[in-house]
Amino acid sequence: MITVAQAVVRCLEAEGVSVIFGYPGAAICPVYDALSVSSIHHVLVREEQNAAHAASGFARISGKPGVCIATSGPGALNLITGIATAYADSIPMVIITGQVSTELLGRDVFQEADITGAAEPFVKHSYLVKEPERIAGVMKEAFYIASTGRPGPVLIDIPVDVQRVKIEFDYSFDVSVRGYKPTLAGHQGQVKRMLAALKAAQKPLICAGGGIFSCHAQKELRGFAEYCKIPVVTTMMGLGAIETEHPLNFGMLGMHGQRTANMAVHEADLLILIGARVGDRAVTTPGVLEKRTKIVHIDVDPAEIGKNVDVQIPIVGDAKVILTQLMEKAEPMDHVNWLNELDKYKKPAVYQQTPDKINPKEFIHTLSERAEADTVFVADVGQNQIWSAANCVLRNGRFLTSGGMGTMGYSVPAAVGAKLASPHQPVIVTCGDGSFQMEMMELATICQEKLDIKIVVMKNNRLGMVRELQKNDYAGNYTAVFLDGGPDFGKLAAAYGIPSLSISRPQEVDGALERLLSQTGPFLLECMVDPEESSL
Amino acid sequence: MKQTVSILVENHAGVLSRVSGLFSRRGFNIDSLAVGVTDDSSVSRITIVVDGDDYMLEQVEKQLNKLIDVIKLRTLPQDEIISRELMLIKVTAKSDARGDIMDIAKIMGAKISDITTSTMTVEIADTAERLQTMLDLLAPYGVKEVVRTGTIALQRGGESITVQK
CATH class of the missing domain: 3.40.50.970 (Thiamin diphosphate (ThDP)-binding fold, Pyr/PP domains)
Known part of the structure; x- marks a missing residue:
């Protein structure tokens, strides 16, 4: 007993x-x-x-x-x-x-x-x-x-x-819940319909969401896209489902997404949603999309299919299983014209330079390029999230963020969990000074657990996202967005015994990144950014 | 459009609040809700009449199905259902009105369940439409109190919704 x-x-x-x-x-x-x-x-x-x-x-x-x-x-x-x-x-x-x-x-x-x-x-x-x-x-x-x-x-x-x-304790029994029987394999008829639609399509496009990670289908996604030469866009939750610089990756779609990805969605004649729930930030006008494009929706949750957008071909099941089913029956294709058309929209990022000001987008881009290929990036919520999502170069690492709820204060604790799950993978947090002040008590946890987590606080002394909203939609009536009472983050880090550095000029970025990436153990980098910098 | 959804659920505490919470959270309109245990004491059957279009009904079904406590559900075809609701009506009835009220009750297939010097309580089990007729007929006498159970329904014919053992 x-x-x-x-x-x-x-x-x-x-x-x-x-x-x-x-x-x-x-x-x-x-x-x-x-x-x-x-x-x-x-x-x-x-x-x-x-x-x-x-x-x-x-x-x-x-x-x-x-x-x-x-x-x-x-x-x-x-x-x-x-x-x-x-x-x-x-x-x-x-x-x-x-x-x-x-x-x-x-x-x-x-x-x-x-x-x-x-x-x-x-x-x-x-x-x-x-x-x-x-x-x-x-x-x-x-x-x-x-x-x-x-x-x-x-x-x-x-x-x-x-x-x-x-x-009396016994754990040797099988679990069976009569009200819960998730579907794994896709309906064969629907799989066939989808392949027929794919064959007929001139401009097919895959939109991959967080569901790809839920069922560990990154390899299958990539395999299918490459086999049938289908371009891929991702939602924010789907970032990293396929490497950023993969020739078939056309970026993140949506309100805060890239032009290339949104153009691809606009031009596509067949949109294959995989583990993506068509959230309002990803697809702002589903009513327009469903009229223009034939839509296939692959999702393990039947309630997501048809909830936000009308779908012609629903396939309920596990994305990994269904992608495998598709691969078994698919024929190789090449969508040369379509890919050429999309390639024209793809432009290397050009970062606007302001003298003596660090461009946070360029900073994220450089940071991610210089970090190890398997780095886990954990972004918080606010402008820093959009900067990170749009500019992080992902190879075989991951990008974690609070996508659906948009919860500030997510990044540092989530990084603690990520690091403990995979101690050998580098973990880098990017947050703003607003979000960091919601989670900075966890520096103690990082110290207590001796976790090698790098934290970049992009500081503008503002709640930048809300400020931007007030600038654009409330005639610049800035209210309750000033964080001037914030502490000296370097001193704060020092109080926890965490080394830190503060930079404010572009020429300091190189050395700071060198230090951040070579330091063993936790490190805090305060990066002063222009309060006028926009999300996009 | 009104639709009748029959839901078999686990018979334990908290299930009803999950089901009703889902309706309020997702903005589904419930016309009526009735719940009771089935022949299998581990299973309760909830009958919900919802008012909404096809999109809403599909969402009602899918979201309900996501609840772990929901074992099975079916929207009953509107033209194939036997539906009943029980209503008790306490109506003002001095001696001069009693005869008329008893006539109405007889015609409507209702029963007089209680009587006092100044009131009568009428009991009727029928469809929601017939209950409305009954209310209209009794209104002129002065309705003091009404209580209804909400609609319960079964599909006509041999088909049934059951839980696999």
């Missing part, structure tokens, strides 16, 4: 969990007690939201569900933004929260919050475990649901009295 808390830890071990992120409190103490004798490494973050972001970063790099843990009430509530961020980007996560004792539930006692209720809109599924003997079943289901189909966060809330109950 072991306690439910011990069973939770045994389940985590059985699921292959090596690292979890959390913050303790009274209602989760039994689990922490059990964790102390486990081989699982617990990372103490400095605020619960960051535990969720770190778990998300870990999941995106490891390909397995990230796990985070917090106590009842405020601990659990602080997780919500992180959970919602993961949900919006379909990141597999298992969240464990402590809850007040069963007999006190519903009485508004100290640190009680209805977390399953509060998080309901942002989870794939959730459990409030009132029956101790259900724990193993719940844990197994949670990992299964989080990691299969369209991945997402699953929450398990466990009252503290339940955690202490002794149970």
Whole structure:
């Protein structure tokens, strides 16, 4: 007989969990007690939201569900933004929260919050475990649901009295959920229809989204695109699905995307969406697009097909499986004219030079070119996100950002998770001084865990994205966007024992990058940028 | 356009709030919602009447299907359903009105469930349209209170929605 808390830890071990992120409190103490004798490494973050972001970063790099843990009430509530961020980007996560004792539930006692209720809109599924003997079943289901189909966060809330109950433990059973049977293989008839449409098309285009990473289909995507010579554009979540400089890659589409990519979407006669949900930032006018272009939509979540754009050929299933099915039946093609036409739109980036001012776009471009090929770039939200997304040269690394939710304060904690998931890959954070001030408490976590994470803070003393919006849409009425009370980031880093450098002139970039990329251990680079610099 | 959706769900706490939360969150309009356990005590059946176009109905179905607790669902073809709703109406009925109200109840296939010196409570189980007729007929007497269960429905013929064991 072991306690439910011990069973939770045994389940985590059985699921292959090596690292979890959390913050303790009274209602989760039994689990922490059990964790102390486990081989699982617990990372103490400095605020619960960051535990969720770190778990998300870990999941995106490891390909397995990230796990985070917090106590009842405020601990659990602080997780919500992180959970919602993961949900919006379909990141597999298992969240464990402590809850007040069963007999006190519903009485508004100290640190009680209805977390399953509060998080309901942002989870794939959730459990409030009132029956101790259900724990193993719940844990197994949670990992299964989080990691299969369209991945997402699953929450398990466990009252503290339940955690202490002794149970017979057994984890050797198969999981089967009668209301959950995700489709993997694409319908053969639809696959055939798609191939016929592809054969008939003059200007086919693939739009790859984050779903490519969910099912690890980068190789299959590239193989199919190359075999049939189909140009590829990506969403922000799909960045890196195919190398930036691959001849078939025509960039990121959308409101903040590149002209080449948007021209390709505009000109295409067959648009093949793969693991992309046609979000409003990617496709601003779906009503126009669906009238002009024949659309194939490949997605594991049937609810995404036809939600935002009308689709002629829906294919429900796992992108990796479907791309393999397509490859089996496809014939090699060459779309020479179409590719030539698109190549004309492709222009090498020209960065506007202002004397004595660092162009952040050029800076990102140079940084990414000089970084190791397998670097994980983690961008925050704001102008820095758009600069990074549009100018980062990705080879076989990754680009992580909060795409769907646009959560500021994502980058540093997500980098913590990413680094722990793959310690040998370099991890570089790019954020603004606004977003950094939402997450800078995690410098302590970086120090405590001795993580080699490089942080670039692009500082303009402004909330640049909002300022830009106020400039363009509110007649320059700048309000609440001035960050002048911010600290000296170099001194802040020094307080944590992290070396740093501050640069403000273009001629300093070279040396700073040299230092940043050669330094072992964490490093903070403050890069002063022009407040007038626009996102695009 | 009104559509009737039958949903088989896991019979445990929190399921109804997930289903109703989804409707409010996604802006789907519910006309009525009725829920009760089925012959299998682990399964409840929810009947929802929604008002919306084909796009909305497709989204209702797909989003409901994403809920892990939803085992199966089907939109019942509008011309092939047997639908019933139970309504209790407490109506002002002094002795001079009783005869008329009893006549109406008889014609409508309703039942008098309670009677006092000044009121009668009428019970009717029928389609939503027939319940409206009943309300219209009783309105002149002074309706004091009305309670309805929401529509439940089954498809005509031999077809059924079942959970595989």
